[in-house]
Amino acid sequence: MTSSYLNGTTVNSMKQTVSDESIALEKAPSQSEPTLSLAWIESELARGRMKFSKFWRKCQTADEFVKGDFDFPITEDGTQIRLGTAHSTVKTLTDHITPPFIDITVPPPGPRGQARAERIEKFLRGANHRLEQDTPTRRIINFHMASYGVAWEKTEFAGNRWAEFPEPPDDSGDVGRYKEELDDVMQKRAISWPVVAKAVNPQQCVWDTNNQFNPRWVMHFWDVEATWVHAHFPGWGGPNDGTVQFVEVWTQSQVAYIAEQSWVMKPRKHGYMTLPWTMYWPQTGLVTLGNKPEDLYRGILDGNFDMIRAESQLASHYLDIVNKSAWPVTNFQGPPGMTEEVQAEYDQAPGARNNLPPQVAVNVQQVPEPPQSILIAKGVLDEALESNTAPSVTRGQRPSGSASGYETAVLSGISRLNFAAYVDGSQRGLQHRNEIILNIVQYVIRDRITVWGQTESGSIDATISPKDIKGHVVNFVQLNPTAPEERERTLNLWSTKWREGFVDHDTALREAGVSNAHEVQAKLLAEKFLQSEQIQGLLEGMAASRVPLLQNIVEAAGASNNDAADIATNILNTQGATQLPNAGNFQQGNQAGTRPQTPGTGVPTTTRPVMPGSIGEADLVARQISSPARDGSRRVPTSQLPAGLGR
Structure with a gap:
């Protein structure tokens, strides 16, 4: 009795301690959190496994349907045909919300902050493109968000990609060598990109659901070889072989690693000044009592699993009937012995001729057609699935087949409303990821960093430093559709609005799908500048003096080398004082005068040839x-x- 009482007291004491830590963590400022304890981590992890169990089962069901591993009842010896409706739906949604380039806008922090905002904006465009080249995550994240109703991404600083400064020498040290090492580090940093991203499956995470939009903590667990843990963390005292469960714990200010219920890395400050995890949540679920994860997070397939099963079942029945009744059955009727001989020699090839004895008759049994009710029922299910998920028009199809044109473009735009929640969720997530990247530059790297990337208008390189950021991490992301029909309709719509004066040029470019409107406008201004009369005149003069054909013409006409440039220029500018000598030109004193009172004094300047x-x-x-002046000479x-x- 005493032992039992003590055990119960100990358990209650531990629960009270864990509860106190949860309360302290919740009410503490984000950068002044209490140090995490191993008991609190184990307790929250165990509670999270129970809380997220139903949600994880839903995720497993979605995976089965997307991969085509689901089951449904069939007849004995029947064929089981699993239709790819689930995979097609998720893939279509992923394609629509994953354009190759994203539009990022950074508002200026003040009246004099436009230059800072443009530098940050250009840097974020290059950073997003570079992340997709080194550690691509956007497509996997959007696939998770479409399947599960939520997705997670971890963005962090990779120290092994960022060269460290050498230790400064002593007073008697080699200063020259130190400068060489420093230059080498600066050259490596100029071309290095130390930020990485990783898409994490929600089935491997538990997180704080009390703060729905801004979780205070995230735990990520997965199975790994014990040798990997020892290689990266030599001080760990766990087993040397086998598989262990590794757990990462992240809060707004701390990070800790555990494995086999022991510390791998004790809690420490990570320095990001925010939780370096991004939650992509389209908010397609329900807020219920207790914030149940299975209700909060609902993918596009939720509620449609039974219909997909029934659709595949009907297709399987239809194919079974076709396979069994597509080929007619030939019946032979006659006396024994003779009938077997005729049956053995009977040729069923097209156009074959068979001689039949009068006593033997051959009858071809009528082939039964599959009942149309199966096709009707399947059509009803297809329509119901399209209304709940992704209409076929989003894939460029009508019920009669592939189609295109303005009508289909309008239908595609309307049907895309089903994807609006996922587009918004992806935009919000990318905005938060941009904030993490800027925090890494300002608080972790604390130095200038250059990124190379690509936009719709070409390659870019952007350099930014902490003094350019200064805590200004506000940014807005806009994703543009990728369906060609809808892109064409959107482009025509905003082009018309700009021509008619409803919107400015910058807004029209952004809404039409141009992700870098400022750069496009700069190039348009440069083209207009080059097409101006003054610049064209200068360029034509420079080109005329260097064109070999014009110089050959001048030399063939007998002009001197000194006059070649002037004559070549005059070919392109007939207002000059020198004309190309030819038989049709009058000599000096015999040319038309510039004024009626002074004839023969030179090339007229009042008349344009x-x-x-x-x-x-x-x-x-x-x-x-x-x-209007009809009288007088003209x-x-x-x-x-x-x-x-x-x-």
């Missing part, structure tokens, strides 16, 4: 004829008016 028969001549004649290049301008 016009090529006969050109559009310029037609415009000039039209202006002369339509002028310059008309030729009396032969072009067609359509008859007198």
Whole structure:
């Protein structure tokens, strides 16, 4: 009795201690949390396993349907055909919310913070692209979010990818060698990317559901070889072989590792100033009493498993009937002996001729058709599944087959409303991941960092430092659809709105799917600058002096080398003072005068030369004829008016 009483007292005391730690952790500021204890971790992990058990069973069911491993009743010796409806639905949703480039906007922190905001924005674009090249996670995360209704991603600093500064030498040390090592470190850092991301299956995690939108802690567990633990953490006292369960515990300010109920790494500050885990939650579930995970997190397949089973069952029955009745049965009727001989020699090949004795008759049994009720029932299930998940039009199909055009684009846009919650969840998650990246630069790296990435307009490189961030981690992410029909419709819509003056150019570009509107606008301004008359004149003059064909023409005409550049320039600019010498030009003193009072003094500057028969001549004649001053002499290049301008 005494022993039992003491054990019960000890258990109650431990429960009270764990409860006190939970209360202290919940009410503490995020960066002043109490140190985690092994008892609290084991207690929360055990409670989490019980709390998330139903949710994990739902996840396992979703995996079975996506992989095509589910079962359903069939007839004896029947064929079991598992349709890929579940995989197609999840894949379609994943494709729609995983565009290759994302649009990131960073608002300026103040009236004078526009330059800072642009540097942060450019850096985040490059960082997201670099993460997808080194440690791609977005597609797996969106697949988890579509299947389970929630997804998790860990973003952290990889110290092995970031070179450390050498120790400074003593007063009598080798300063030159120290500078060389320092330069080597700076060169390595200039091309290194020390941020990594990892998609984690929710079936391997338990987390704080009391704070739905901002969990205070996350525990990640998985099975690993004991040799791996010893290799990375030599001080661990666990077994040397076999498989052990490794547990990571992360809070807003601490991190700890345990294995086999013993410390692998005791709690310490991680320095990220936030929980380096991102929860992608589309909020497609229900908030029930106790925040039950199986109700909070619901994927796109939830509630449709029975219909997918029934759909596959009907398809299996239909194929069984077709297989058994597709080939007709031939019956032979006649006296014994003779009937067997005819049956053995009977040829059923197309076009074959068989000689039958009068005593033997051959009858071909009528083939039964599969009942249409099976197809009708399957059509009802298909329609119900499409209304709950992803309509076929999102895959570019109509009930009659593949289709395209404006009508289909509109239908695709309407059906995409089923994906709106998942698009929002992915956008919120990417925004939080961007905040983690900026915190890593400001609080962990604490130095300049350069990232190379790619956008729709080409490659970019961006350099940022902690003084550029200064705690400004606010950013907005927008995902654009990837369906070509919908992209075309969206592009036409916002292009029309901009032309008609409903929105500005920047908004039209972003809403139409351009992820880097500022860079596109800068390139448009550069193109307009190059197309201006002044710049074109300079470029044409420089090009004319370097074109070999023009120089050959000038030399063939007998011009001197000194005049070649001027003559070549004049070919492109007929207003110059020098003309290409040819038989049709008048010599000095015999040219048309610049004024009526001073004839023969040079090239006229009051009349612009016009090529006969050109559009310029037609415009000039039209202006002369339509002028309100009809009296007096006027310059008309030729009396032969072009067609359509008859007198």
